[in-house]
Amino acid sequence: MTAERAETCSAHLPVMFSQVMEGLRVREDGTYLDGTFGRGGHARGVLERLGAKGRLLLMDKDPEAIAVAQAEFAGDARVSVRRGSFAGLADWDATADGLDGVLFDLGVSSPQLDVAERGFSFGKDGPLDMRMDPESGESAAQWLAHASEQDIAEVLWKYGDERMSRRIARAIVARRGQQPIVRTAELAELIAAVVPRAKPGRGHKETHPATRSFQAIRIHVNRELEDAGAGLEAAHARLRPGGRLAVISFHSLEDRLTKQFIARHAKAPAGNRRLPEARPFVPSLRAVGDAQKAGADELASNPRARSAVLRVAEKLQVAA
Numbered sequence: 001m002t003a004e005r006a007e008t009c010s011a012h013l014p015v016m017f018s019q020v021m022e023g024l025r026v027r028e029d030g031t032y033l034d035g036t037f038g039r040g041g042h043a044r045g046v047l048e049r050l051g052a053k054g055r056l057l058l059m060d061k062d063p064e065a066i067a068v069a070q071a072e073f074a075g076d077a078r079v080s081v082r083r084g085s086f087a088g089l090a091d092w093d094a095t096a097d098g099l100d101g102v103l104f105d106l107g108v109s110s111p112q113l114d115v116a117e118r119g120f121s122f123g124k125d126g127p128l129d130m131r132m133d134p135e136s137g138e139s140a141a142q143w144l145a146h147a148s149e150q151d152i153a154e155v156l157w158k159y160g161d162e163r164m165s166r167r168i169a170r171a172i173v174a175r176r177g178q179q180p181i182v183r184t185a186e187l188a189e190l191i192a193a194v195v196p197r198a199k200p201g202r203g204h205k206e207t208h209p210a211t212r213s214f215q216a217i218r219i220h221v222n223r224e225l226e227d228a229g230a231g232l233e234a235a236h237a238r239l240r241p242g243g244r245l246a247v248i249s250f251h252s253l254e255d256r257l258t259k260q261f262i263a264r265h266a267k268a269p270a271g272n273r274r275l276p277e278a279r280p281f282v283p284s285l286r287a288v289g290d291a292q293k294a295g296a297d298e299l300a301s302n303p304r305a306r307s308a309v310l311r312v313a314e315k316l317q318v319a320a
Contacts, residue, residue, distance in 0.1 A: 013302045014041025015248055016310050019292050020103060021045050023246040023312035026054075030100030033057040033238075035086030035231060037065050040072065042103055047079070054078055057094050061085050061133040061222075087230035090237055098240040106228055107250040108132070108218060122188035122210040128181060130218045140217050141182045149173045159225075159253065160216030164195045168213055188214070215251065228254060232261045236285065239315035244288070246312045255291070255309045262287050262313045288312040 014020070020042055026032065028051035034043045037060040047056050058069045058081045066083045073079040080094050086104060089095055118129060128141040144152065149169045156165035171194045172181065181187050188210040195209035219225060235245050245262075249255035268281035289312065294305035 013305075014038075014045070015105065015302065015305045015308045016292065016294050016298070017041065017045060019310050020246050020248070021049070023288060023310065024101040024103065024244050026050065027100060029053040031055040031057070031098070032101040032103070033059065033086075033089060033095065033099050033235075034103045034105075035059045035089060035235075036103070036105040037069050037081075038062075038105060039065065039068055042105065043069075046101075046103075047073075047076070050078060052078070055080070055094075057082070057092070057099075059084060059086050059089060059092075061136075063133065063135065085227050085231070087227040087234065089231065090234040095238045098243070099235070099238045100240055100243045101246070102235040102239060102243070103246045103248075104228070104231060104235070105248045106224070106254045122184055122208060122214050125183055125185035128184050128187055130214075130221050132222050137223075138221065140187075140221050141180070143217070143221060144172055144181055144187075145176060155220045156213050156216045158216070159219040160212035162212040162216060167194050184214075219253070225253060225257060228257055229261070232258065236261075236265065236315070241315055241317035243315045244312060245285075245315070246310065249309045249311070250307050255311070258311050259291070262311060266313070282318055284316050284318050285313045286316055288314050 024032065024046065026046055026049040028049070030050070031054070032046050032050075034046065034056070037043055037058045040058075043056060043058055050056060056073075056079045058073070058079065060066050060069070061084065063083065066081060069079075069081045073081065082092055082094070084092075089102075118126065118134070128139065128144070130140040131137060147155075149166075149172075152172055153165040153169035156162040156168055162168065168191055171190055172187075175181060175190055181190065188208070191210040191213050192208070197207075197209055232245075232247070239245060247254075247258045249258055262285055265285035266283050266287055268283075292310040292312075294302070294308055298305050
């Protein structure tokens with residue numbers, strides 16, 4: 001790891017740190033899993049609250065994040081590290097005895113955005129990659145090279161709410177017929193050429209025309225919503241009664257998925273008087289408070305927290 005990247009890691013600010021620690025309600029002898037280690041800001045907070053009998057399990061798809069975790073915590077017997085998506089957390093033997101807390105910090109991390117070679121940002125020219133695990137699956141460039149115009153438009157609309165999705169997809173297919181699109185700057189310039197810039201609202205900066213498209217392609221390439229859904233179910237299965245689930249989301253798709261997941265396990269579905277009564281609903285989760293957002297002090301020092309939403313739920317004891 002270069003000195004520049006090490007500095008990026010140490011300067012990383014964990015989003016909504018105090019609210020997450022309060023939500024997880026860390027016990028000294030508990031077992032906790034951070035499914036999105038990133039650069040370890042939240043994980044260090046959990047570890048500081050653990051005693052000698054506590055355990056901290058760390059996961060991440062990103063090999064650079066795992067390298068940081070192993071370098072920092074290799075000598076701590078309380079910590080175990082596993083490379084992989086949190087969607088498969090229930091397959092990890094270390095979770096088999098149950099968890100007292102699970103944290104998911106969804107979306108792309110600041111270090112990933114800040115390194116041009118990762119290809120996440122239209123503001124930094126680099127290879128058009130966007131994979132959180134650059135050794136697995138298709139890169140954004142590879143997907144755009146073969147996806148149909150209809151599929152590209154559907155992804156841009158579904159995951160980016162991009163109103164110009166068809167126009168952008170048409171331009172991508174036309175351009176790739178002349179030359180492959182392999183750089184972030186190429187794609188950003190192509191999108192900017194076909195999408196008019198929106199006028200910023202009062203007090204807001206102008207949004208780059210490629211913002212929604214880059215978000216959508218990243219979500220698709222990394223299967224972020226599919227992994228989030230599977231991860232939430234796996235966390236629910238592994239949490240012990242009284243254990244806490246804390247999820248930080250950065251856009252409405254993730255937050256809606258999390259909100260609906262908690263509600264599905266906490267509230268009885270609406271009944272239909274015309275149908276026979278089904279088995280009585282037994283809640284297995286309870287929402288802990290309302291959705292939380294970053295405060296003014298945090299936003300002043302970490303503007304990327306402005307879109308963050310934290311939801312916390314607690315596992316309930318369900319009678320056999």
